Amino acid sequence: MTPGSQAFMARAIEMAIDNVRTGSGGPFGALVVKDGAVMASGVNLVTSSNDPTAHAEIVAIRAACRALGSFQLTGCDIYATCEPCPMCLGAIYWARPARVFYAATRADAADAGFDDSLIYEELTASLTARRIPMLPLLRGEAQRIFDAWRSRIDRRPY
Amino acid sequence: MTPGSQAFMARAIEMAIDNVRTGSGGPFGALVVKDGAVMASGVNLVTSSNDPTAHAEIVAIRAACRALGSFQLTGCDIYATCEPCPMCLGAIYWARPARVFYAATRADAADAGFDDSLIYEELTASLTARRIPMLPLLRGEAQRIFDAWRSRIDRRPY
Numbered sequence: 262m263t264p265g266s267q268a269f270m271a272r273a274i275e276m277a278i279d280n281v282r283t284g285s286g287g288p289f290g291a292l293v294v295k296d297g298a299v300m301a302s303g304v305n306l307v308t309s310s311n312d313p314t315a316h317a318e319i320v321a322i323r324a325a326c327r328a329l330g331s332f333q334l335t336g337c338d339i340y341a342t343c344e345p346c347p348m349c350l351g352a353i354y355w356a357r358p359a360r361v362f363y364a365a366t367r368a369d370a371a372d373a374g375f376d377d378s379l380i381y382e383e384l385t386a387s388l389t390a391r392r393i394p395m396l397p398l399l400r401g402e403a404q405r406i407f408d409a410w411r412s413r414i415d416r417r418p419y
Numbered sequence: 420m421t422p423g424s425q426a427f428m429a430r431a432i433e434m435a436i437d438n439v440r441t442g443s444g445g446p447f448g449a450l451v452v453k454d455g456a457v458m459a460s461g462v463n464l465v466t467s468s469n470d471p472t473a474h475a476e477i478v479a480i481r482a483a484c485r486a487l488g489s490f491q492l493t494g495c496d497i498y499a500t501c502e503p504c505p506m507c508l509g510a511i512y513w514a515r516p517a518r519v520f521y522a523a524t525r526a527d528a529a530d531a532g533f534d535d536s537l538i539y540e541e542l543t544a545s546l547t548a549r550r551i552p553m554l555p556l557l558r559g560e561a562q563r564i565f566d567a568w569r570s571r572i573d574r575r576p577y
Contacts, residue, residue: 270557274564281567287577288568308575312481313490313513314472323470332471342561344553347542348513351506353551354538355471360552364561373565374576380512384505384542393511394518395502399428403500403522406432407531409439410446417466418532419445 269294269340270364273302277317277342280304288373291317292340293325293358300337301325317341318349322356332419334358343370346377347384355419427452427498428522431460435475435500438462446531449475450498451483451516458495459483475499476507480514490577492516501528504535505542513577 269292277290287305294300303320307313318341326332337358343365345353353361367377379392388395410416427450435448445463452458461478465471476499484490492514501523503511511519525535537550546553568574 266556271560274557274560277561277564278567281564281571281574284571284573284575288564290564307490307513307577311484311488311490313484313492313577314477314481314510319472323472326469326471330469332465332469334471340556342564344546346509346513348506348509350542351504351509351535351538352472354541355465355504355506358551360554362554362556364555364557365565366555366558369558369562369565373568377509380509381542383512384508384539388502393516396518396520397522397524398424398498398520399432399522400524400527402429402432403435404527406435406439406446406448406500407523407527409436410531413439413442415442416439417442419465419471 265297266338266340266362269299269338270342270362272299273340273342274364276302276304285309286315287375288342289317290342291321293321293334293337294340295325295329295334295337300328314348316346316349318345319352322352326356332356338362343367343375346375347380423455424496424498424520427457427496428500428520430457431498431500432522434460434462443467444473445533446500447475448500449479451479451492451495452498453483453487453492453495458486472506474504474507476503477510480510484514490514496520501525501533504533505538 273290289305301324306315431448447463459482464473
């Protein structure tokens with residue numbers, strides 16, 4: 262925790278407040294920082310862009326990866342104004358930053374009407390017990406995809 | 420399960436195989452279907468677009484929402500060639516489709532080198548025990564964002 266960290270989070274908070282004021286989306290902001298410099302920022306744009314994945318962290322991660330020309334955020338820190346939801350947490354693990362700073366908690370978000378506890382529960386529920394039905398279909402056929410993948414010598418894992 | 424469902428999944432599987440053949444990304448495909456018509460499709464574009472969030476399901480959800488002019492996939496079915504990872508599952512819960520069909524399982528994906536079991540574990544781990552450190556910062560300041568949100572009469576929840 263350095264004065265720099267606090268300044269980055271304060272900036273993300275101001276961005277989130279501005280996002281609410283302009284009516285662009287939900288009350289969330291995020292920054293991606295590398296070596297003390299802001300690589301990219303993001304605010305929640307779900308309602309204004311008709312994109313349910315446009316959470317602040319996802320917007321910031323996508324922009325930072327574009328800026329860095331990489332699908333990994335190696336050595337980067339993410340500053341999120343709220344504890345990331347399961348979707349964003351998944352995105353963070355795929356992007357592999359060094360650290361995540363967060364300000365508000367999931368309880369604070371729930372108090373404001375953004376409750377992701379259902380998603381946490383569903384993620385650990387068995388596939389047959391989910392509220393959105395998850396139905397298996399053509400598993401055998403799908404192995405052809407992985408066979409094709411394994412046979413590609415120049416495949417690029419991530 | 421109808422013959423239609425099998426045809427949609429077969430189509431998603433062919434798209435995923437093509438994606439591997441063209442080297443555009445990982446071995447995954449997805450379709451969004453509404454009232455028997457394909458609204459949008461997606462393939463994994465992580466490595467070719469430098470976007471760690473460009474999993475097939477996310478690409479298809481974003482495209483379907485654009486096509487529908489909505490941030491919700493009410494009444495839609497998602498056909499995914501593999502059981503969705505935690506990030507995509509989160510996106511699915513935010514998009515709220517009617518059903519999800521999946522072909523390969525997470526075990527099949529792990530066998531092919533795409534193991535998301537770490538992410539499942541981390542999602543349920545306490546914030547202080549995560550492999551990517553999650554550090555609290557300025558929680559009090561962040562309440563100003565939610566205060567601004569609550570004071571907006573025309574706020575649009577999602």
